[in-house]
Amino acid sequence: MSDDEMSVESSHDNDNVANCNNDFVNNHENDLETIRTIPQDEQSTSDNIADGGFTTEKTHEYVEVPYLEKNNKQNNTKSTFWNPNNLNDFMSSSQFTEIINTPASVTHGELFFLLLKFSVSNHLPTSAFHNLLNLVNTFYESPVLPSSKYVNDKILNTTSEVQFHAICSKCSIYLGEFGKDILPDKCNFCSTEVNLKQSSNDSFFALINPASQIKDLLEVHEDHYENIMKNRVPNHELIEDVYDGRMYQKFRAQLPLDTKQSFVTMVMNTDGAPKFKNGPIVYPLLDIVPEPRSKEETVQIMSNLEDSDDIMGIKCPSPLINLSYFDIIEGIIPDYLHCCLEGVAARMMGYFMKNLSAKDLENLDNKMLKIRAPNQLQRLTRSISSRNDWKAREWENFILYYSIPILEPLLSDKKFDHWLLFVEGLYIILQEKIEIQNLNRANELFHRFVAEMDENHGKRAMTYNTHILLHICRSVHNWGPVWANSTFPFESANQHVLNAINCAKGVGHQVIRYVNINHSLLVMQNFLTPINNEEVQRYCEEVFELRIDKALKGSDDSTYFGRGSY
Known part of the structure; x- marks a missing residue:
């Protein structure tokens, strides 16, 4: 007072x-x-x-x-x-x-940028963003922001870079491009009537030209790009990132001289691929390791395919064979997240838990809940009983940090030693710097793990994911540590896309709008960063961080503070 x-x-x-x-x-x-x-x-x-x-x-x-x-x-x-x-x-x-007479401390552009970023961070629909702009304009005697929906659509939705292509809703045959081709009223293949003028029609796919977005990303990270292109020297005895991989260096060596310091590599991911049929798959272990299938051999097999037959597991030609400098064999790498964490580890835990009594399972749950994880671990420990709901990061934490003391009293020496092969191999390929001799060690561990799988858990355990472990160290040698090209970022991006969908109607257009808005945010942020005042920068750093500070009451009266790092 x-x-x-x-x-x-x-x-x-x-x-x-x-x-x-x-x-x-x-x-x-x-x-x-x-x-x-x-x-x-x-x-x-x-x-x-x-x-x-x-x-x-x-x-x-x-x-x-x-x-x-x-x-x-x-x-x-x-x-x-x-x-x-x-x-x-x-x-x-x-x-x-009283009328507010406090002077504004931000520019018109900063205000628009902050409101847009606030809307995206809180998953607001575009109608709410327009209402927010109108709300701010009511604070002033005259408008300070463009609030017209038509004007803002022109600012944020660069539809000139999006192509919409129609397909038949029944047989998915290609019909043509909207606004360019004369689209039929009836499918020429299955004779299904097609009404592409209905607003509810969703029989189309969209192509977004990523050129401008890649260009803007390179401008934002220009210093990092220049360092990689001109200053970074690959280490042939140490694997630290994608740039140290054998296939990456081979790819760079075959580029023309005028592009050796002006190129971009990308990691692609696809969901919705056909699932493998259930049933045991036997992989023979030979004294002589067979040569990996070559790109040329694979392309030749694809050219010999009939309509309904498959040859040596190849079912149809892939459009990826048309990509310049892309190797259809070595360029497709094992997915560490789904293969190791949600694949092999989850299945193995199912084998371990199936014969446990309710009392034993309760004891295991109590052990897990008593673990006091440091704040570097983003995911807190949950019970073994809830493992079907575990995220991939929880599986990783369990394998590396908790599984050995938890499982040792539970398993026989033979099965426990078999599990240790998997844990140690995973630990090696997750290192920030991997020496070649350690990578060879991990390769030996995974081969032993696969070889002993049948003996410990039967033929049912010889799954596709188990077989992929035989190739994962080769992938590390070619393309760097598994963390450098895992699907964690793609899974996170998928969640952001899902959050951008606010209704079941026009899902495709909502996703495209989300992509365009985020691109606009990147462009504006890059433009405003040099001139932003400290308050705007502080607000963006504190409010829009993906990981928010939390304090959570854990088991045994323990409390977790801060944000996770892993």
């Missing part, structure tokens, strides 16, 4: 205690209606007031200040407005009805 403010309290016996100090008494005597004292020891009371006290020490007498003038209430409105006790207190403050 400031020197200009005074607190008044009433006791039940109508005796009021005055909290005042000498400065207030000296400077604001006119603001008091009365100051009445009940003296028995007048001198001690006066001295006590002057010293800032509330009562006399000997006689316990009180100084009564019954009321303050109205103009003194106005001096207290600021604290009432910013720290009210209730709604009435808040509404009774003078600032509640």
